[in-house]
Amino acid sequence: MTGHTVPVGHCAACGADHHPVARHCPRCRGVVHRAERTGRGVVLTWTVVARPPNGSDVPQRVVLVQLDRDDQDQEGAFVLAATDDATLQTGHRVDLQSRPDGRVQAERTA
Amino acid sequence: MTPFGRSGRSPLDLAATAHQDLERRHPHLPLPDHLIVSTQDPGAFAELGNVAAAVTDALGLGSIAATRVEAAPASGLAALEVATALVRSGQRDAVLIVGVETMTTLGSTAANQVLSRMADPLERAYGLTMAAMVAFITRAHLETHRLPTRLLDEAAAKAHDLGRLNPHAQFQKAQTAADIQATPMIADPLRRGHSAPLSDGAACVLITAGPGPVRVRGIGHATDALSLTHRHGRRALIGFAATRNAAHEAYTRAGLGARDVDVIETHDAFSGMEGINLEDLGFYPPGKGMSAVAAGATRPGGAHPTNCGGGLKARGHPVGATGVAMLAELFWQLTGDVEVDERAACLGRTPRIGLAHNMGGLANNVCVALLEARS
Numbered sequence: 001m002t003g004h005t006v007p008v009g010h011c012a013a014c015g016a017d018h019h020p021v022a023r024h025c026p027r028c029r030g031v032v033h034r035a036e037r038t039g040r041g042v043v044l045t046w047t048v049v050a051r052p053p054n055g056s057d058v059p060q061r062v063v064l065v066q067l068d069r070d071d072q073d074q075e076g077a078f079v080l081a082a083t084d085d086a087t088l089q090t091g092h093r094v095d096l097q098s099r100p101d102g103r104v105q106a107e108r109t110a
Numbered sequence: 111m112t113p114f115g116r117s118g119r120s121p122l123d124l125a126a127t128a129h130q131d132l133e134r135r136h137p138h139l140p141l142p143d144h145l146i147v148s149t150q151d152p153g154a155f156a157e158l159g160n161v162a163a164a165v166t167d168a169l170g171l172g173s174i175a176a177t178r179v180e181a182a183p184a185s186g187l188a189a190l191e192v193a194t195a196l197v198r199s200g201q202r203d204a205v206l207i208v209g210v211e212t213m214t215t216l217g218s219t220a221a222n223q224v225l226s227r228m229a230d231p232l233e234r235a236y237g238l239t240m241a242a243m244v245a246f247i248t249r250a251h252l253e254t255h256r257l258p259t260r261l262l263d264e265a266a267a268k269a270h271d272l273g274r275l276n277p278h279a280q281f282q283k284a285q286t287a288a289d290i291q292a293t294p295m296i297a298d299p300l301r302r303g304h305s306a307p308l309s310d311g312a313a314c315v316l317i318t319a320g321p322g323p324v325r326v327r328g329i330g331h332a333t334d335a336l337s338l339t340h341r342h343g344r345r346a347l348i349g350f351a352a353t354r355n356a357a358h359e360a361y362t363r364a365g366l367g368a369r370d371v372d373v374i375e376t377h378d379a380f381s382g383m384e385g386i387n388l389e390d391l392g393f394y395p396p397g398k399g400m401s402a403v404a405a406g407a408t409r410p411g412g413a414h415p416t417n418c419g420g421g422l423k424a425r426g427h428p429v430g431a432t433g434v435a436m437l438a439e440l441f442w443q444l445t446g447d448v449e450v451d452e453r454a455a456c457l458g459r460t461p462r463i464g465l466a467h468n469m470g471g472l473a474n475n476v477c478v479a480l481l482e483a484r485s
Contacts, residue, residue, distance in 0.1 A: 018339065018340050018342075020232055020339070026335045026337075026340035027342045045247075045249045045250040045253070046246075047238075047245035047246055047249065047297045047298050047299075048295070048298045049237050049239055049241075049242045049297050050294065050297065051219075051296070052239070053219070053222050053223045053226045053234070053237065054237055056237065060236065060237040062236050062237070062238060062242065064246055064338070064347070066344075075342070075343060075344075078339040078340075078341070080232070080233065080236055080238075080338075080339055082236055090249070090250075090253050101235070102235070103232075
């Protein structure tokens with residue numbers, strides 16, 4: 001699973017990226033343009049929900065990932081992603097793939 | 111204020127009981143000319159609509175003005191902000207705030223589904239609960255500052271130790287850190303023993319134009335992006351900007367700083383939040399709050415006595431009533447009216463300034479109030 005992209009909102013005014021795409025820039029209220037970023041990023045934090053509120057008894061592992069950006073002076077967008085990898089932890093590099101339902105799946109990369 | 115816990119009673123019944131308790135403690139209060147009901151979701155929790163009028167009837171307040179104020183679990187201090195504005199503008203002379211919620215009749219699965227509506231729809235699509243959202247922050251905070259997870263257990267044990275002295279608390283038995291550690295994981299690293307319970311309860315305060323024993327010095331109120339991923343910068347994952355902004359506004363309006371505060375009520379819906387919040391409120395530098403809690407600095411006689419009634423974790427957390435209960439607790443502490451000697455002694459000195467910090471959602475909507483005892 002490599003070479004995927006993730007749609008983000010990019011602010012023309014302040015240059016910040018965000019996900020999911022919002023009507024206005026969450027940082028400065030500027031005009032947002034949709035952009036595609038590489039799905040590569042790093043896990044910043046994670047949790048496992050023992051009993052999701054949808055009634056499922058299947059524990060759900062969710063990671064919060066910061067996407068890479070080519071321009072080093074800007075921070076990448078934060079993205080939530082589900083994962084089936086029970087070893088995925090903070091600091092691990094991942095590749096993200098968007099699903100048709102709007103959610104994102106994470107898979108660890110080398 | 112009513113005892114918090116599993117009551118089997120209606121919101122209207124609890125509201126009336128809390129009001130009776132206020133009148134019993136203070137039999138010569140002026141009659142209110144406006145009622146504000148602080149409640150988060152009585153329609154979902156108790157199938158109750160038109161709640162401001164319903165509570166007016168239940169309390170026998172006649173035909174006075176009545177309004178519901180809702181800011182998720184920060185509704186209580188948001189109600190204080192509105193009540194204070196009504197009184198200070200001259201529109202009203204005495205505003206009664208009633209905070210009330212009944213959460214236990216639905217059962218835990220349904221109640222947690224109601225609470226999860228506070229989160230962004232995409233976050234809910236991942237199956238994330240409020241505990242899970244706080245777990246993201248708690249883990250990032252612990253890992254960034256290289257702190258052990260046992261600090262969460264020790265914070266919960268501290269809350270239970272103080273709750274045991276509070277006759278209104280839902281949990282009145284001590285629990286050790288080992289007891290907490292033995293509870294099941296709900297959202298790693300948070301265990302069931304790290305979570306405030308589902309609760310029923312009600313609390314009242316009266317805001318008057320005339321001089322009273324406690325004065326509202328300043329209120330701050332701020333929001334943050336509903337979605338955690340719409341917050342900016344890694345600092346957004348280890349603390350709460352809305353708390354920092356609301357505190358700054360409250361301190362500025364009051365002409366006070368953290369150094370002036372003698373006693374604190376903070377929104378510890380999950381263990382770990384006491385320490386994180388105390389950093390955001392200016393009492394400790396980043397990374398030092400949780401360790402201070404574990405070291406006893408927020409216990410009786412410590413540098414920053416916090417949640418002396420057990421906090422949300424042990425007192426209970428009927429969401430619409432929590433902020434009002436904070437105000438009642440601070441009133442009792444600032445006026446020396448706490449009911450248990452040991453708890454009264456927890457402060458180690460006569461407090462003059464109290465701070466209440468009430469948080470809605472994942473700090474999406476936050477209020478901070480500074481109260482002063484009149485000398």
